[in-house]
Amino acid sequence: DAGITQSPRHKVTETGTPVTLRCHQTENHRYMYWYRQDPGHGLRLIHYSYGVKDTDKGEVSDGYSVSRSKTEDFLLTLESATSSQTSVYFCAIRAVTRSGNTIYFGEGSWLTVV
Amino acid sequence: KNEVEQSPQNLTAQEGEFITINCSYSVGISALHWLQQHPGGGIVSLFMLSSGKKKHGRLIATINIQEKHSSLHITASHPRDSAVYICAVMVTDKLIFGTGTRLQVFP
Numbered sequence: 001d002a003g004i005t006q007s008p009r010h011k012v013t014e015t016g017t018p019v020t021l022r023c024h025q026t027e028n029h030r031y032m033y034w035y036r037q038d039p040g041h042g043l044r045l046i047h048y049s050y051g052v053k054d055t056d057k058g059e060v061s062d063g064y065s066v067s068r069s070k071t072e073d074f075l076l077t078l079e080s081a082t083s084s085q086t087s088v089y090f091c092a093i094r095a096v097t098r099s100g101n102t103i104y105f106g107e108g109s110w111l112t113v114v
Numbered sequence: 115k116n117e118v119e120q121s122p123q124n125l126t127a128q129e130g131e132f133i134t135i136n137c138s139y140s141v142g143i144s145a146l147h148w149l150q151q152h153p154g155g156g157i158v159s160l161f162m163l164s165s166g167k168k169k170h171g172r173l174i175a176t177i178n179i180q181e182k183h184s185s186l187h188i189t190a191s192h193p194r195d196s197a198v199y200i201c202a203v204m205v206t207d208k209l210i211f212g213t214g215t216r217l218q219v220f221p
Contacts, residue, residue, distance in 0.1 A: 031207065042200065042213040050207060058208065088155060092209070100164060101204065103147055105157040 003027050006091050006106035013113055019078040021109050023091030025071075031094035032074040036060065036087040037108075043090065049074050081113040117141050120201050120212035127219045133188040135215045137201030140182065147209065148175050148186050149200040157200070160186070191219045 003026030013019050023032060031050055035043040035058075045058025047066040055066050063085060067075045078085055091106040118139045127133055137146070148160040161168050161175040163184065168175050172191075177184040188195055196219050201212040 033209070035211075040213065043202075043209075043211040045208055045210075048208065056207075090157065094207075100145055100162050102162060103149070103159050103202070103209065105149075105159075108155040108157075110155075 004091060004093055004104055004106040006089075006109045008109060009107065010110045011112070013081050013111070015082060015113055016080050019081050019111065019113075021076045021089055021091075021111070023074045023076070023106055025074075025093055027093075027095070028071050029093045029095050030071075031096075032068065033092040033094070034058075034064075034066065034074065034076045035090045035092060036085075037090060038087050046076065046089075078111075081111075083113050085111065086113045087111060116212070117205075117210050118201055118203055118212040120199075120215050122215060123213070125215055125217045127191050127217070129192055129219055129221050131191050131219075133191050133195070133217065133219075135186045135199050135201075135217070137184045137186070137212055138182060139184075139201075139203045139210075141203065141205050141210070143203040143205055145204040146177055146184050147202045147204070148184075149202060151198040151200060151214070153197075160199075188217075191217075193219045193221055195219050 033048040034046040044060045049055045049068040065077045089109045093104045095102045145164045151157045163177040172189045174187040198214040200214045202209045
């Protein structure tokens with residue numbers, strides 16, 4: 001599982017409050033991703049990182065920011081949570097091997113904004 | 115139109131049946147992944163394909179790069195195969211996902 005942990009796993013928060021989700025890996029993989037999963041949409045990319053302090057936006061980045069100050073941690077922040085950000089958030093890592101790329105996912109973080 | 119289309123969206127089978135799930139994509143890719151998601155959320159990578167065919171146990175995945183199409187087959191299906199199967203394509207550094215196929219296998 002590439003040693004991926006997400007925290008918190010479940011959170012209920014109020015509209016307008018800031019929320020930070022953490023993705024931690026233990027194997028020094030370069031590429032890390034944050035996705036959200038909603039019914040009828042599949043997994044959609046929020047932001048990704050290709051190295052320390054190197055990040056880029058995905059298709060649904062509005063309302064989200066990220067930071068990667070060290071290889072092992074990729075943080076996703078909702079500056080002011082809205083009900084539309086109620087979702088399941090998955091962190092993923094791309095492990096590059098000689099045979100190609102393997103994708104590993106964290107267990108998911110269930111966020112409810114009330 | 116989604117860049118990755120899966121069919122069918124839902125699939126019901128009796129134990130022992132042969133299952134096929136299809137994935138079509140409209141973009142240039144470097145690889146295609148098949149993933150499995152069980153109820154409760156965990157997502158596991160089943161296959162990564164850039165050409166040809168791969169087999170792991172009762173699962174077989176094929177890809178036709180020219181046709182931009184991939185299939186996932188399950189032989190001798192079992193109730194524990196019940197899950198959502200997701201196709202994803204790698205485009206430069208990003209994965210683009212299909213919406214998944216929900217499979218239920220009944221005893």
